[in-house]
Amino acid sequence: AQSVTQPDIHITVSEGASLELRCNYSYGATPYLFWYVQSPGQGLQLLLKYFSGDTLVQGIKGFEAEFKRSQSSFNLRKPSVHWSDAAEYFCAVGYGGSQGNLIFGKGTKLSVKP
């Protein structure tokens, strides 16, 4: 069965430090992979997505993610974190054809200290 694992429930980084949020997936075919960010009380905003091609994808707000098939991973990175990046981050894998069915990880809460 398909699944998404985000091993880190809560991460705290200092402003200006680099960030990596981990995501591992289980899926039999080539996955469609997504990272979303959610601020408190808000909906989801798409940061970036991977469908095919270059395994390093660039997203909004300076985020990037790398798809590593051998490790079944799609980790999110940012070289320098800003205080406004504090939020909940969800990794998701798409499956089931062209209608975009998604499975979400449990999320990683990012706190940024000054």
Add this chain to the structure above:
Amino acid sequence: GAVVSQHPSRVICKSGTSVKIECRSLDFQATTMFWYRQFPKQSLMLMATSNEGSKATYEQGVEKDKFLINHASLTLSTLTVTSAHPEDSSFYICSASWASTNEQFFGPGTRLTVL
């Protein structure tokens, strides 16, 4: 492009009443809409998938008689929580997609509080 709205953004109701939440795709025709529920500090849980003009497909454990979903047009889906109880209090998020796309576009969510 690909904007999805939800209305209302926040609703408070009394136990036993019904509440309707609207989800609209503003600039595209949504052949499929999804309804999610999110408890505090948890991930999104898919409740149901609806295709325009047909009955919704509910996930296991979701009561279809309690959570009525209608997708009568290509730009509007509604979720009605019938006979709401305090345990139905949650954050409800809809999303929409169209044929041949591989992603969903999310609405801003609706906070339901049942007193």
